[in-house]
Amino acid sequence: MRRERVPIVVIVPAAIGAAFFILPLLGLIVRSPWRDAVAALTAPETLEALKLSLVASLSATAVGLVLGVPLAWIYARVEFPGRDLLRALTTLPMVLPPVVGGIALLLAFGRRGLFGSWLDSTFGITLPFTTAGVVMAETFVAMPFLILTVEAGLRSMDRRYEEAARALGASRWRVFTRVTLPLIGPSLFAGAVLCWARALGEFGATITFAGNFPGVTQTMPLAVYLLLETNQEASFILSLVLLLISLVVLVGLRHRWLIA
Amino acid sequence: MRVRVALLVVVVSLAACGGGAAATSPSSTSLSGYINVFAAASLTASFNALGIAFHKANPGVGVNFNFAGTPTLVTQIEQGAPVDVFASADTTNMDKLTADGFTSGSSRVFARNQLEIVVAPGNPKGIAGLADLAKPGVIYITEGPTVPAGKYSLQALASAGVKVTPKSLETSVSAVISKIELGEADAGIVYTTDIQAAGSKVQGVPIPAADNVIATYPIVAVKGTKNQDIDDAFIAYVLSATGQSTLATFGFLSAS
Numbered sequence: 194m195r196r197e198r199v200p201i202v203v204i205v206p207a208a209i210g211a212a213f214f215i216l217p218l219l220g221l222i223v224r225s226p227w228r229d230a231v232a233a234l235t236a237p238e239t240l241e242a243l244k245l246s247l248v249a250s251l252s253a254t255a256v257g258l259v260l261g262v263p264l265a266w267i268y269a270r271v272e273f274p275g276r277d278l279l280r281a282l283t284t285l286p287m288v289l290p291p292v293v294g295g296i297a298l299l300l301a302f303g304r305r306g307l308f309g310s311w312l313d314s315t316f317g318i319t320l321p322f323t324t325a326g327v328v329m330a331e332t333f334v335a336m337p338f339l340i341l342t343v344e345a346g347l348r349s350m351d352r353r354y355e356e357a358a359r360a361l362g363a364s365r366w367r368v369f370t371r372v373t374l375p376l377i378g379p380s381l382f383a384g385a386v387l388c389w390a391r392a393l394g395e396f397g398a399t400i401t402f403a404g405n406f407p408g409v410t411q412t413m414p415l416a417v418y419l420l421l422e423t424n425q426e427a428s429f430i431l432s433l434v435l436l437l438i439s440l441v442v443l444v445g446l447r448h449r450w451l452i453a
Numbered sequence: 454m455r456v457r458v459a460l461l462v463v464v465v466s467l468a469a470c471g472g473g474a475a476a477t478s479p480s481s482t483s484l485s486g487y488i489n490v491f492a493a494a495s496l497t498a499s500f501n502a503l504g505i506a507f508h509k510a511n512p513g514v515g516v517n518f519n520f521a522g523t524p525t526l527v528t529q530i531e532q533g534a535p536v537d538v539f540a541s542a543d544t545t546n547m548d549k550l551t552a553d554g555f556t557s558g559s560s561r562v563f564a565r566n567q568l569e570i571v572v573a574p575g576n577p578k579g580i581a582g583l584a585d586l587a588k589p590g591v592i593y594i595t596e597g598p599t600v601p602a603g604k605y606s607l608q609a610l611a612s613a614g615v616k617v618t619p620k621s622l623e624t625s626v627s628a629v630i631s632k633i634e635l636g637e638a639d640a641g642i643v644y645t646t647d648i649q650a651a652g653s654k655v656q657g658v659p660i661p662a663a664d665n666v667i668a669t670y671p672i673v674a675v676k677g678t679k680n681q682d683i684d685d686a687f688i689a690y691v692l693s694a695t696g697q698s699t700l701a702t703f704g705f706l707s708a709s
Binding site for chain 2: 299303304305319321322400404405406407409410411419421422423425
């Protein structure tokens with residue numbers, strides 16, 4: 194392999210670009226009070242926020258799988274007018290500011306919302322200020338990552354395996370569970386992990402739609418934000434934990450989700 | 454290294470000219486430049502009005518505002534945000550900033566405020582006082598305990614002997630008001646001035662003086678400011694008879 198000489202006009206901006214991402218991480222690592230790490234991580238409020246974050250983000254991933262995989266399947270396999278528009282609408286939260294997502298959720302599922310007022314008057318169910326509200330906010334923001342990743346997986350798989358299974362007499366459900374799902378396994382896994390990581394980091398939609406109460410709606414990112422005002426050292430440590438999780442996810446997936 | 458030298462020069466020159474900065478009467482000198490004022494969220498409407506009036510009296514001067522929950526502002530200042538004047542909704546946060554060495558000169562109290570229960574127009578849940586916040590079926594929210602209003606609301610509830618768990622600890626009075634306006638919560642505790650500023654979108658239920666907490670608002674120039682003369686003029690304007698009457702129209706109690 195020939196080693197290419199990289200021009201200086203590429204190296205300099207590239208180095209600045211890399212430093213732009215690395216310096217903030219370095220800042221967090223350098224400023225974190227490592228001696229107090231154990232105390233900060235095992236404080237009751239931290240554990241409560243951590244537990245809530247895990248429960249909510251895993252629930253959001255589960256909801257994402259149940260609702261997102263069928264959507265991805267339709268996008269990949271069914272031709273119908275307005276498909277591109279529908280796909281754009283269901284993946285909009287990827288680029289939407291999360292706070293806007295939170296406001297939109299309030300106007301739809303809040304106590305006075307389009308659908309929420311009916312839920313309240315008919316079943317007495319209100320979603321804001323509940324853990325279910327947190328799961329909804331996280332699903333809203335994170336599920337698009339799963340939909341797009343799984344759709345890409347479905348599009349790139351070799352459909353002849355499915356056709357062969359059908360020809361050999363397998364039912365459609367059997368083909369889906371025994372042939373399709375295993376074939377798109379890597380994309381499914383990558384989509385679920387990405388969805389989970391995004392849900393775990395969700396802040397704007399959560400604080401807007403679900404509010405902030407320890408043990409009920411105060412997830413890790415909310416706790417980090419509020420700790421910055423009361424206990425900065427603890428907030429640095431928790432930030433580092435979230436950073437570590439994100440790093441593990443990305444390194445674990447490498448660039449699989451981009452190529453899928 | 455060069456950056457550090459430049460900073461030193463700024464600090465030294467400020468120390469040199471900031472010595473006997475007496476409060477000047479508004480519009481006496483021809484000031485020019487602009488200052489950044491970080492003010493508690495509950496000051497949003499009144500300080501916007503004060504800023505416009507101050508600019509009219511001193512045409513060469515602009516005032517930029519950054520409104521947020523007081524603890525958020527303290528964090529921003531301590532992390533090096535470009536700020537010239539800080540107006541706090543309590544003395545605790547002001548004392549913290551002073552103790553950490555971020556203030557220039559001593560702070561002056563410029564206004565006081567009191568708490569009130571905020572409900573939807575028409576008071577659909579029939580909230581008559583603090584005790585009703587604990588009624589079943591009432592969604593009560595307040596500010597987090599680090600936000601001055603949240604701390605005061607805990608004091609008021611304790612004084613009235615009411616035990617109630619809020620559904621959410623919002624990050625500022627503005628956030629509480631907006632959740633009431635949206636109809637997501639039934640009641641919250643905010644300042645009288647917030648309810649007045651929100652107009653017909655919400656309604657207030659008074660808290661008796663025996664349980665009420667009087668919030669004290671101090672204002673100070675922040676260390677490292679590049680416009681100490683404008684800072685002093687602005688603070689003097691807020692404390693002047695004109696400034697005080699403007700604050701009174703927004704429902705604030707006088708400074709003393």
